[in-house]
Amino acid sequence: MRIFLLILHCLLLAGCFTTRLEAPQGNNKVRIMAENERATFHKEYKDWYLLSGLLPIWRTDIAELITKERLTEVRVQTEDRVSDGVITLLTEELLLGLYPQSIVIEGNTVSPGSIIIEDTTKQLSQPQHRRPVNQQHTTASAMTGSPSAGIPIAAPLP
């Protein structure tokens, strides 16, 4: 009986959690990046769960983040760190079962020029420095990591 209770307790302490990498609804242009590609966007988040993962109290919505940050390329890393384990250990003593999980989101954002490409009706009303640029410039901007590298000095009008 004691062993059964011990196993049951350990099982509860092991916890359950989920991290999803998916695109926002209606956006099928986001590309999944490779490990060796350079990323200009880098942020770390923590997901929090209560009661062995049964109750998510804070979960990072990656799809929402992609929309918010205008990411066109993304990759994610989920990390269970020793510090997360220590937090779990300490909160178990208070019978809370708080489970943190670290998530690293990396990607590349849309350069100002490529935003205009998506909506041609707005092109003419844009100021001169936001003239449309071709996709090569956008990619070059993302690869170099310089926000200004994608904006051509003299882009042709459509």
Added chain:
Amino acid sequence: MQILVRFHVILFCALFITGCGTLYMNAAPDSDVKLLSRNAPAAVKVEKHIWFKWWGGQPLHPEEVHAATIIKETGLKEARITMKNTFVDGLYSIIPGIFGFPRRTLIVEGNREVAPAAQVRQKP
């Protein structure tokens, strides 16, 4: 007093069972894999259980912690990736976890061809 000691022993074990471990949700180098949304249909689903050693310090098979491996093997052109620590993972981790072998689950869903609807949307 004895109960308190036992309680702390269990908690200490829990720290080991929980374990560490890093999973990478990425694609293979020089590939163009698009990200699928949650409700988009996926023809392929691969579920892989990843084992770690040294309490999550190192994966048993380093290539398995990358979703890129599954994407490359299955030849997916669009995919969505899920990392899970399921109830079953917890169950499996009870005994091996104490000895430093926690388990995680990596799920990759996707299509080998870009959906026609998506192709139309991509046109300017």
